[in-house]
Amino acid sequence: MARKPAATKSDTSQSSSRTSSGSRTAAKRAAPNVSKDELLQYYRDMLLIRRFEEKAGQLYGMGLIGGFCHLYIGQEAVVVGLEAAAEEGDKRITSYRDHGHMLACGMDPNGVMAELTGREGGYSKGKGGSMHMFSKEKHFYGGHGIVAAQVPLGAGLAFADKYLDNKRVTFTYFGDGAANQGQVYETYNMAELWDLPVVFVIENNQYAMGTSVKRSTKSTTLFGRGEAFGIPGEQVDGMDVLAVKEAGEKAVAHCRAGKGPYILEIMTYRYRGHSMSDPAKYRTREEVQKMREERDPIEGIRAMLLQGKHASEEDLKAIDKEIKDVVNKSAEFAKESPEPAHEELWTDIYADVAPQEEA
Amino acid sequence: MATEILMPALSPTMEEGTLAKWLKKEGDSVASGDVLAEIETDKATMEFEAVDEGILGKILIEEGSEGVKVNTPIAVMIEEGESADDIEAASSGGGGEAQAADEPPAEKGEGENSKDETGETPSAVAEVKTPAPDRTPDWPEGTKVKSQTVREALRDAMAEEMRRDDTVFLMGEEVGEYQGAYKISQGLLDEFGPRRIVDTPISEHGFTGIGVGAAFGGLRPIVEFMTFNFAMQAMDQIINSAAKTLYMSGGQMGAPMVFRGPNGAAARVGAQHSQDYAAWYSSVPGLKVVMPYSAADAKGLLKTAIRDPNPVIFLENEILYGRSFDVPELEDFTIPFGKARVARDGKDVTIVSFGIGMAHSLEAADKLSEQGIEAEVIDLRTLRPLDYGTVIESVKKTNRMVTVEEGFPVGSIGNHLSAYVMENAFDYLDAPVINCAGKDVPMPYAANLERHALITSDEVVEAVKKVTYK
Numbered sequence: 001m002a003r004k005p006a007a008t009k010s011d012t013s014q015s016s017s018r019t020s021s022g023s024r025t026a027a028k029r030a031a032p033n034v035s036k037d038e039l040l041q042y043y044r045d046m047l048l049i050r051r052f053e054e055k056a057g058q059l060y061g062m063g064l065i066g067g068f069c070h071l072y073i074g075q076e077a078v079v080v081g082l083e084a085a086a087e088e089g090d091k092r093i094t095s096y097r098d099h100g101h102m103l104a105c106g107m108d109p110n111g112v113m114a115e116l117t118g119r120e121g122g123y124s125k126g127k128g129g130s131m132h133m134f135s136k137e138k139h140f141y142g143g144h145g146i147v148a149a150q151v152p153l154g155a156g157l158a159f160a161d162k163y164l165d166n167k168r169v170t171f172t173y174f175g176d177g178a179a180n181q182g183q184v185y186e187t188y189n190m191a192e193l194w195d196l197p198v199v200f201v202i203e204n205n206q207y208a209m210g211t212s213v214k215r216s217t218k219s220t221t222l223f224g225r226g227e228a229f230g231i232p233g234e235q236v237d238g239m240d241v242l243a244v245k246e247a248g249e250k251a252v253a254h255c256r257a258g259k260g261p262y263i264l265e266i267m268t269y270r271y272r273g274h275s276m277s278d279p280a281k282y283r284t285r286e287e288v289q290k291m292r293e294e295r296d297p298i299e300g301i302r303a304m305l306l307q308g309k310h311a312s313e314e315d316l317k318a319i320d321k322e323i324k325d326v327v328n329k330s331a332e333f334a335k336e337s338p339e340p341a342h343e344e345l346w347t348d349i350y351a352d353v354a355p356q357e358e359a
Numbered sequence: 360m361a362t363e364i365l366m367p368a369l370s371p372t373m374e375e376g377t378l379a380k381w382l383k384k385e386g387d388s389v390a391s392g393d394v395l396a397e398i399e400t401d402k403a404t405m406e407f408e409a410v411d412e413g414i415l416g417k418i419l420i421e422e423g424s425e426g427v428k429v430n431t432p433i434a435v436m437i438e439e440g441e442s443a444d445d446i447e448a449a450s451s452g453g454g455g456e457a458q459a460a461d462e463p464p465a466e467k468g469e470g471e472n473s474k475d476e477t478g479e480t481p482s483a484v485a486e487v488k489t490p491a492p493d494r495t496p497d498w499p500e501g502t503k504v505k506s507q508t509v510r511e512a513l514r515d516a517m518a519e520e521m522r523r524d525d526t527v528f529l530m531g532e533e534v535g536e537y538q539g540a541y542k543i544s545q546g547l548l549d550e551f552g553p554r555r556i557v558d559t560p561i562s563e564h565g566f567t568g569i570g571v572g573a574a575f576g577g578l579r580p581i582v583e584f585m586t587f588n589f590a591m592q593a594m595d596q597i598i599n600s601a602a603k604t605l606y607m608s609g610g611q612m613g614a615p616m617v618f619r620g621p622n623g624a625a626a627r628v629g630a631q632h633s634q635d636y637a638a639w640y641s642s643v644p645g646l647k648v649v650m651p652y653s654a655a656d657a658k659g660l661l662k663t664a665i666r667d668p669n670p671v672i673f674l675e676n677e678i679l680y681g682r683s684f685d686v687p688e689l690e691d692f693t694i695p696f697g698k699a700r701v702a703r704d705g706k707d708v709t710i711v712s713f714g715i716g717m718a719h720s721l722e723a724a725d726k727l728s729e730q731g732i733e734a735e736v737i738d739l740r741t742l743r744p745l746d747y748g749t750v751i752e753s754v755k756k757t758n759r760m761v762t763v764e765e766g767f768p769v770g771s772i773g774n775h776l777s778a779y780v781m782e783n784a785f786d787y788l789d790a791p792v793i794n795c796a797g798k799d800v801p802m803p804y805a806a807n808l809e810r811h812a813l814i815t816s817d818e819v820v821e822a823v824k825k826v827t828y829k
Contacts, residue, residue: 054391054410061367063429068371091576124609134608141575141612146599152565153600156572163528163554163578186565193560271392277370279403285394292392348610349644351668 034242036310042084042241043301044319046076049100050298051327052109053272056099056116059331060276065116069130072100074271077297078203079104081244082171082264085252089166093141093154094173096131097203097270101173105138109326113334121337125344148174148181151200155191158198158261169255173201177208179222188229188261195260199251200226202265203238209274210282223265233263239295269295361416361441363432369398369405376400377425378433383415389436396422396433413438489783492748493698497655497687504685512654512686513543513619513675516661517581519691521551524579527665530557530570531583531620540585541621541680567593567618571600571670574614579665584620587636587674601670602645617664619673622650623715623765624802624813626678633802635766637714640672641742642770647696648743650674652717654684656740659694667696676715697744701753705733708823709753711776712763713739716814719795720763723819732827742772750776751784758789759826763819768796790826795819 053071060069083104094101102112107123115122115133123133133143141157144150154172161168178184179202191198202222206213219225223233236247244266251262269291273280305311366376377399383389394406416437420427427433521527533540535548535558548556559566563584570582584590590597597618605613623635640648647669651657664671702717703724712720717738724734735753739745754760760780762773773794780792798812
């Protein structure tokens with residue numbers, strides 16, 4: 001059940017990371033239950049998100065991606081760890097920082113990148129963009145642009161699952177910024193009242209756009225707010241994919257057993273700005289650099305793989321290249337896919353109406 | 360291989376910027392994430408980070424340069440072992456990245472955007488073609504009818520649809536054990552149990568979002584608002600989540616559900632409990648909007664709404680709940696959306712209304728008839744889709760139109776219809792259209808002031824006399 005965090009948010013994730021030898025938490029873990037294949041899978045999945053997001057940043061700079069584009073770099077362990085705890089048929093829903101969630105649940109990088117460039121081959125045929133993407137097939141319910149709106153929606157998905165008695169669980173992701181919206185607490189209340197099978201995942205990256213958690217609340221933890229509603233929860237080191245997976249499994253088991261919702265406050269960090277147009281004056285460069293150097297989730301797994309002799313530098317280089325190819329291909333696809341046909345303006349407004357009638 | 364670094368776009372609207380400062384020198388090693396330069400946009404000074412590792416081979420744009428266009432090459436990166444001499448190859452268009460710079464994709468995109476295959480500029484306004492009206496009766500002649508209140512008709516509609524489809528459920532404040540704040544859901548908890556008749560806490564924003572999420576998840580929710588005034592707390596979920604998701608998902612998923620409850624003024628409940636939202640919701644693509652007047656319409660349209668695969672706003676009226684009308688005794692009685700009802704035939708003027716506006720309109724028509732003016736009264740019933748055909752056909756016959764609604768006068772349904780008729784039947788009009796609407800004030804409490812704020816049949820009579828020049 002709920003445990004108290006060691007210190008305040010930003011301190012927690014940093015201090016828990018450091019060991020006397022300066023090695024990373026992930027590297028330090030013995031992780032006897034984790035197979036080599038699993039470790040390699042997490043490495044691959046996190047690296048795909050990292051490289052994909054870097055490429056998205058590039059394409060944005062070239063003007064191929066427009067509007068808002070919120071990158072997930074630094075937070076990869078959160079979605080990869082939780083996807084490892086999910087079962088086929090479980091659902092997920094998140095905010096506008098959604099590229100990582102889509103890649104982690106198995107959506108096609110080509111379709112995601114082509115949506116970012118607003119092309120026909122995108123998941124929403126170019127009509128949704130970075131913040132509004134969905135995949136019925138992969139049970140990914142968006143991609144929502146209004147901060148915290150996805151929280152009741154996620155509880156609603158869980159409501160449907162409970163109603164249909166299908167034993168599915170919904171991962172409802174939101175940030176530390178969304179945690180101050182009123183609808184989150186209305187949702188907590190009903191989710192616990194009705195025992196909805198929903199894991200509320202607070203991705204605490206410590207900054208709501210430019211406002212640090214310390215400047216927006218006096219609560220020392222965000223998961224602790226669930227206590228008022230009777231919802232158990234805990235804080236998790238979000239730079240450690242294995243810790244995230246372990247916590248995820250516990251939360252999912254709680255939900256699947258019919259015990260109602262569970263809150264995971266996952267302490268993470270975004271290296272990039274809130275969106276592409278963020279001058280990032282609210283934190284120091286040193287703070288970001290320190291995180292990257294000491295706490296990087298991908299470097300952590302990489303060290304584990306090497307130290308455990310699960311993989312050689314060459315093996316990892318081969319994976320790096322493989323991932324780079326996938327990402328480059330997605331960028332090519334996203335550039336070459338045509339813009340949506342003009343007629344698409346008038347489709348998908350109503351489920352039962354032909355486009356010409358809509359017009 | 361040497362690659363060019365291009366001037367980045369650092370905001371949705373940036374076209375050019377100032378290269379304020381280089382933080383790396385030629386020959387410096389660069390790691391992914393290192394800040395290469397500071398770039399000033401019109402909004403802020405931004406740090407520009409390296410994406411790949413390598414060596415900064417050559418700086419092409421000196422610091423302090425203003426007005427550097429997005430996608431202009433500003434530097435060249437080389438790899439270990441390469442020399443700055445390799446740069447020539449890169450800038451002459453040898454590498455893949457360099458090619459992208461020669462032909463900025465963004466511009467190509469714009470070019471494609473500005474015209475379609477026919478070479479025409481896409482029109483913002485779709486061509487309007489008013490469909491012919493459907494004048495078939497709502498139920499076959501000779502069908503037995505019974506007198507029923509609007510309240511009973513609404514309850515029957517929900518009960519019938521819940522018996523038919525297990526995914527249909529009702530949620531809202533006091534819908535279950537209390538038997539409905541306005542007794543619309545009376546008896547439903549007994550028949551369907553708490554799984555399907557769900558009492559919610561007072562949390563409009565939250566339970567509406569949960570309802571929309573349940574619709575995403577395969578259910579057919581009916582979300583009852585104790586009144587639509589309270590739905591303003593949930594507006595974001597109704598508009599941004601329910602109405603837009605089908606479009607934003609490219610048709611993959613939407614919200615097949617009904618939002619229903621009393622709308623508009625009741626009696627003496629003041630400004631915060633007395634607003635008509637018909638025009639608000641009708642302005643949103645993705646929503647369907649229904650506002651019935653009679654009990655038969657309430658029943659037939661609510662059953663259609665529950666079956667509709669889109670989010671439907673179903674606007675009821677507290678004053679009408681207790682009124683009785685003939686309802687056909689049919690096993691499965693539905694009324695299609697987008698089909699207005701001509702409630703009264705006439706040749707002198709067309710009165711177009713909906714919801715409780717119909718009560719004033721029909722009363723006015725009786726008074727006018729006594730004075731020798733025969734009004735045709737059209738009940739729109741659904742505002743989205745709207746039956747333009749029936750309105751236009753009638754105006755072509757009477758050459759005059761008065762619209763009647765309870766809502767505010769600015770941006771009203773009447774405003775919209777006036778514009779539509781002007782565009783599509785201008786030559787048939789013999790007088791300017793008059794919109795009768797609620798007064799442009801928050802609803803007052805005092806009995807006399809409230810009477811003045813609401814529309815009356817006398818105002819409708821007066822408007823008709825104006826357009827008929829009598």
